[in-house]
Amino acid sequence: MTLLSVENLSLAIHGTPILSDVSFRMEEGEVFGLVGESGSGKSLTALSLMQLLPNGSDVMGRAVMGGRDLLELSEQAMCKVRGAEIGMIFQEPMTALNPMQRIGDQVAETLIVHGRATRSVAARVAREKLDRVGLAAERFPLSLYPHELSGGQRQRVSIALAVALRPRLLIADEPTTALDVTTQAQILDLLKGLVAEERMAMLLITHDLAVVAGIADHVAVMRKGRIVEADRTEALFRTRGHDYTRRLFAASSHVPARQPQTRAEPLLEVRGAVREYLLPRPSPFAPHPKLRAVDGVSFTLSEGESLGLVGESGSGKSTLTRAVLGLDEVQGGRIRLLGRDVHADRRMPDDLRAAMQVVFQDPYGSFDPRWKVERLVAEPYHLTGRPADWRARVAAALEEVGLEATDAQKYIHEFSGGQRQRIAIARALIARPRLIVLDEAVSALDVRVRAQILDLLAALQESHGLAYLFISHDLSVVRAITDRVMVMKAGRIVEEGATEKVFADPAHDYTKTLIAATPVIPAEWMNGGTDARDAVV
Amino acid sequence: MRGGLALGAALASVALLAAAVSAVWTPYDVTALAIAEKLREPSAAHLLGTDHFGRDILSMLMVGARTSIAVALVAVGIGMGVGVPLGLLAAARRGGWLDEVIMRGNDLVFAFPSLVIAILITAVFGPSAVNAILAIGIFNIPVFARVTRGGALSLWTLDYIRAAQVAGKGRALISVEHILPNILNLLIVQGTIQFSLGILAEAGLSYVGLGAQPPTPSWGRMLAEAQTMVTLAPHVAIFPGLAIVLTVVGLNLMGDGLRDLLDPRLRRAR
Numbered sequence: 001m002t003l004l005s006v007e008n009l010s011l012a013i014h015g016t017p018i019l020s021d022v023s024f025r026m027e028e029g030e031v032f033g034l035v036g037e038s039g040s041g042k043s044l045t046a047l048s049l050m051q052l053l054p055n056g057s058d059v060m061g062r063a064v065m066g067g068r069d070l071l072e073l074s075e076q077a078m079c080k081v082r083g084a085e086i087g088m089i090f091q092e093p094m095t096a097l098n099p100m101q102r103i104g105d106q107v108a109e110t111l112i113v114h115g116r117a118t119r120s121v122a123a124r125v126a127r128e129k130l131d132r133v134g135l136a137a138e139r140f141p142l143s144l145y146p147h148e149l150s151g152g153q154r155q156r157v158s159i160a161l162a163v164a165l166r167p168r169l170l171i172a173d174e175p176t177t178a179l180d181v182t183t184q185a186q187i188l189d190l191l192k193g194l195v196a197e198e199r200m201a202m203l204l205i206t207h208d209l210a211v212v213a214g215i216a217d218h219v220a221v222m223r224k225g226r227i228v229e230a231d232r233t234e235a236l237f238r239t240r241g242h243d244y245t246r247r248l249f250a251a252s253s254h255v256p257a258r259q260p261q262t263r264a265e266p267l268l269e270v271r272g273a274v275r276e277y278l279l280p281r282p283s284p285f286a287p288h289p290k291l292r293a294v295d296g297v298s299f300t301l302s303e304g305e306s307l308g309l310v311g312e313s314g315s316g317k318s319t320l321t322r323a324v325l326g327l328d329e330v331q332g333g334r335i336r337l338l339g340r341d342v343h344a345d346r347r348m349p350d351d352l353r354a355a356m357q358v359v360f361q362d363p364y365g366s367f368d369p370r371w372k373v374e375r376l377v378a379e380p381y382h383l384t385g386r387p388a389d390w391r392a393r394v395a396a397a398l399e400e401v402g403l404e405a406t407d408a409q410k411y412i413h414e415f416s417g418g419q420r421q422r423i424a425i426a427r428a429l430i431a432r433p434r435l436i437v438l439d440e441a442v443s444a445l446d447v448r449v450r451a452q453i454l455d456l457l458a459a460l461q462e463s464h465g466l467a468y469l470f471i472s473h474d475l476s477v478v479r480a481i482t483d484r485v486m487v488m489k490a491g492r493i494v495e496e497g498a499t500e501k502v503f504a505d506p507a508h509d510y511t512k513t514l515i516a517a518t519p520v521i522p523a524e525w526m527n528g529g530t531d532a533r534d535a536v537v
Numbered sequence: 538m539r540g541g542l543a544l545g546a547a548l549a550s551v552a553l554l555a556a557a558v559s560a561v562w563t564p565y566d567v568t569a570l571a572i573a574e575k576l577r578e579p580s581a582a583h584l585l586g587t588d589h590f591g592r593d594i595l596s597m598l599m600v601g602a603r604t605s606i607a608v609a610l611v612a613v614g615i616g617m618g619v620g621v622p623l624g625l626l627a628a629a630r631r632g633g634w635l636d637e638v639i640m641r642g643n644d645l646v647f648a649f650p651s652l653v654i655a656i657l658i659t660a661v662f663g664p665s666a667v668n669a670i671l672a673i674g675i676f677n678i679p680v681f682a683r684v685t686r687g688g689a690l691s692l693w694t695l696d697y698i699r700a701a702q703v704a705g706k707g708r709a710l711i712s713v714e715h716i717l718p719n720i721l722n723l724l725i726v727q728g729t730i731q732f733s734l735g736i737l738a739e740a741g742l743s744y745v746g747l748g749a750q751p752p753t754p755s756w757g758r759m760l761a762e763a764q765t766m767v768t769l770a771p772h773v774a775i776f777p778g779l780a781i782v783l784t785v786v787g788l789n790l791m792g793d794g795l796r797d798l799l800d801p802r803l804r805r806a807r
Contacts, residue, residue, distance in 0.1 A: 350705050360696040366696040
């Protein structure tokens with residue numbers, strides 16, 4: 001039976017068209033995947049259904065659920081629908097909960113607000129729901145505050161909250177994007193179980209094709225506010241009828257063509273690196289407890305090599321990265337670049353610093369908004385002295401990363417995320433380093449942009465003989481671009497080896513867990529289509 | 538909200554304009570006494586009337602605006618000039634002993650009611666405009682230090698600061714090149730608000746006789762002198778009172794409006 005039928009949904013915000021003629025139909029109890037890149041309008045489709053649109057929005061079309069058009073309901077009537085008939089889970093578990101309210105109260109609140117239960121009954125139901133989402137009573141009493149929980153646990157609370165009233169439709173907007181891969185697998189399992197058990201339908205919004213493959217019955221692909229293709233999941237994955245769908249698939253499994261060019265000379269040597277943090281004192285006069293974020297890490301990175309470092313959040317990879325970059329001093333062990341010591345202070349000479357540059361994850365936070373691109377790109381010249389022809393070199397670097405020389409005169413807000421990441425690469429290249437540290441450098445990008453940046457990185461590595469230290473939580477990206485990989489857990493490197501070997505035949509249990517938890521599109525679905533390696537646009 | 542900014546800017550400009558014009562021209566000489574003309578009601582000859590010495594109130598208000606604005610401006614200058622570098626330094630050394638010393642020093646200054654200490658300073662060193670400036674200025678320092686440190690701390694976590702560190706730049710250079718320009722909007726807003734508070738403080742100090750000394754006219758002292766004859770000639774008290782209120786309200790409105798305009802966190806909510 002049809003649960004929700006969206007017909008010709010169009011949306012404009014302040015006159016700018018966002019959605020046009022979005023139509024789809026959801027059956028009761030099914031999982032419907034809405035896939036698309038950022039800006040494709042998938043989240044706003046969901047927010048339209050909930051009437052949670054920003055001011056200045058103009059909606060047209062119909063969204064019929066239970067005989068009523070959701071778009072026509074008054075705010076009062078909508079308040080009864082939200083939570084009771086449609087539950088919603090958001091991407092960011094860190095901000096989706098009220099930090100000042102106990103988790104039990106937050107779940108119970110939904111029941112009380114909708115007049116479904118008295119306070120004491122609501123508390124009992126909240127307990128049941130938290131039990132159901134895997135937060136057992138003995139470890140997770142109702143009296144906990146959100147800050148006492150991890151990201152995955154918070155997302156479980158959000159889910160308990162969303163399903164507390166047994167809604168018939170659950171909207172999950174990128175529910176696992178902010179989570180680690182093992183946590184993601186658990187949350188997806190939980191959602192799958194809940195949907196089957198409660199016979200709820202779920203609208204799953206995600207950019208990740210592999211996530212959809214594992215859970216959705218139907219999939220719709222969105223682009224620029226339109227649904228370009230919709231079908232049963234397997235059928236859509238197998239046929240990929242629309243050109244855009246094909247390109248999306250090709251990009252998501254894109255492996256840049258690259259030749260390993262590792263040379264024998266060691267470039268970066270890390271020996272027994274230790275980095276500890278002082279934690280807050282448990283009581284006013286107790287000593288600070290220590291957290292050993294990096295616990296005796298050793299590795300060697302050769303000239304021209306591409307080395308991956310994977311690990312989940314809290315594994316210590318960011319701390320290790322800071323130490324390698326010479327931003328923090330190690331408390332034990334030693335880090336050497338080109339045979340000379342890396343330090344966090346003036347003991348590290350400028351020319352040594354210039355041999356190592358970095359590209360960060362966030363294309364929006366990586367640049368001073370008040371500087372022009374030419375000044376941003378030229379910033380590493382602080383280390384080497386600005387050559388007389390610096391403007392020409394900046395222009396050359398911009399062209400090398402696929403931008404225009406005239407872009408040097410623009411400010412950073414004029415560029416998209418992918419272009420900014422290209423500028424970040426240009427900045428890293430300008431001082432002609434031997435090593436570029438790529439700290440989650442493609443994690444924030446859409447799949448097609450990511451494929452382009454990976455191609456660019458592969459090409460630059462070849463033309464400049466660069467070595468990469470590629471830090472990421474995304475195994476498929478690491479697999480595509482590295483020769484060798486290290487797996488980090490709790491401050492230690494638990495496994496290390498040639499990338500293909502580690503992925504094909506992981507030795508350590510943790511590596512096996514990581515690989516098993518990574519969502520994949522079934523291989524047989526991908527056969528017969530266009531070869532994933534060609535045509536990335 | 539935009540209306541607030543426009544109204545505030547208009548009120549503040551009136552005060553600024555009056556102060557500027559008074560430097561070259563006033564309707565009457567503010568030091569010349571004309572007892573025969575005392576306590577006149579507002580008229581064509583004296584737009585705002587005259588006080589108990591027969592001085593023209595409009596002329597005194599104009600010169601008084603100059604005194605107030607000069608004192609407040611220099612005081613804000615002292616606050617910014619010392620507070621901002623301290624705040625930048627504290628943020629650059631966050632968590633270190635220097636940060637601790639600077640911020641605890643701030644707390645110490647904050648712990649005293651500013652006007653009381655200003656009275657103490659002027660009482661010890663003698664009442665004068667210069668001492669009033671110093672007293673008000675000192676209490677502006679911790680305000681700017683805190684605002685600067687707060688704004689700078691949130692910037693220090695950003696990737697472009699890390700990129701500058703990777704480019705070998707030291708903390709001082711990063712503070713000047715990256716941090717300062719990006720917290721300028723915060724400082725402009727705070728500066729406007731402190732400016733209005735400075736005018737209020739100057740009026741308060743000269744009201745109790747510790748600000749600018751006679752014969753230099755000042756709004757606070759005009760109010761104090763008019764107090765005794767408020768039933769006899771209310772306009773003598775009303776006009777300086779209005780001048781203080783309108784200027785301070787105007788500057789506050791302007792500060793709020795500027796914050797809405799310049800603060801990106803609020804911009805999104807609008």
